[in-house]
Structure formats: structure tokens, C-alpha cells
Amino acid sequence: MKQSQITYWCHEIIRSQAVKEGFYIDATMGNGNDTLMLCDLAGAGGKVLAFDIQEEAITRTKELLDQHGMLDYAELILDGHEHMDRYAELQSADVICFNFGYLPGGDHQIATSASTSVEAIKKGLGILKSGGMMSLCIYSGGDTGFKEKERILEFIKELSPQEYTVIVNEYYNRGNCPPVPVFIFKR
Ligand SMILES: C[S@@+](CC[C@H](N)C(=O)[O-])C[C@H]1O[C@@H](n2cnc3c(N)ncnc32)[C@H](O)[C@@H]1O
DSSP states (O other): OGGGSHHHHHHHHHHHHOOTTOEEEESOOTTSHHHHHHHHHHTTTSEEEEEESOHHHHHHHHHHHHHTTOGGGEEEEESOGGGGGGTSOTTOEEEEEEEOSBOTTSOTTSBOOHHHHHHHHHHHHHHEEEEEEEEEEEOOBGGGBSHHHHHHHHHHHTSOTTTEEEEEOOOTTOOSOOOEEEEEEEO
16 A cells, blocks of 8 residues: 555655756655655756755665665755755755654654744745745654644745645545645746
8 A cells, every 4th residue: 555655645746747867855864765766866967965954864864875876866964954045056956855753763852843844945945946846744743743734834825826836635534643745836
């Protein structure tokens, strides 16, 4: 049932929009699964930047990319995604991918947070090209709580429809705070 996983859906939509050898940003590197998928899209001729605030994420992602012979395709940055404007030009990225929460298998107390996540989305929207897309996997409940999800959904609801198409998906018949996949297309 891999089709029902949030990451599977987000990857499918990203792939459907991907530009060969484009510029991709993974705003939450974690174990590197999204970075690896973006490197596969970018290939040797494209560019991938990946951010995380934990050394552990960099180490795990390096290992994963190395196993797939893609270590040279990405720049792994130990910094918060709320600073991504220090590393990427306005209107330059084809896809920006966020997968909020904590590092699976790591410390649940070190996680994305409402204020920096909203700040990073704002900056990311400026960095996206016209025609580019942003993917958000939003989690809630448990150690994550609800504040981040609420703040993100409030923020994206106010985005101008002249500038962005915002699609919020729902696992309609699933209980226990299911994840929310969101896609934002920049016109
Ligand atoms: C759910 S994990 C990401 C999963 C990852 N994309 C993957 O494929 O395995 C969320 C990650 O966000 C990181 N994170 C937390 N705050 C951050 C911030 N301000 N900037 C960048 N990454 C952050 C955490 O350290 C954690 O590794």
C-alpha cells in the first residue's frame, strides 16, 4: 500500500511537475529520502540544496546519497530553512520540498516549529520560479502538537489566488491526526 503514504504522493506530484536538470530545494533533509529523490530528478546537470539543523541528518543523508552514487549532486547545508534566502536567489527554484516534524529515529524534541516553518515557507515562495511548485507534508498530534499545522494552514489560506494555486489534501476517512499533503503552485 505504498500509494497511500504521504511521501509517496508528494514524490509523485513533484515528479509530474519536474524539470529535467532543474534547481531543487529540500528544506528538511532528515534521513535524506526527499533529497535523494530530488537528486535523481536533478541529475548531474541540475542542482539540489538541502537544509537541516542537525549534524545527524547531514551524516545520514551523505551516506544515502553516497550509496546511490549521487553525493556530488547536492549541497548539504547545516542551517535552518528560515535562512534559505542566504543560499538561493529569488525566482530561481523549480521545486521546494518541506517534510515537517522531527528526524525519524532521532530526538523528537528537535523538530520544525510554527514560526520558523512559516518564515521558511514565505522565503521559499519568493525563491520559487513562476511555474514552480512547493510541496508540504504537515504532521500534527503526538509530540508534534497542533500549533505548527494551524499556523501553516492559516498562512497559506491567505496567499493571493492571482499569484498561487494552493491545494490542501485530506486523508478523509483516517483518524488519529493524519498527515496533510499540500501543494502550492506559483503562477
Ligand atoms: C520529518 S524530518 C524530514 C524527513 C526527510 N525529508 C527525509 O526524507 O527523511 C524533519 C527534519 O526537519 C529538521 N528541522 C527542524 N527544524 C529545522 C529548520 N529550522 N530548518 C531545517 N530543518 C529543520 C529536523 O532536524 C528533521 O531532520
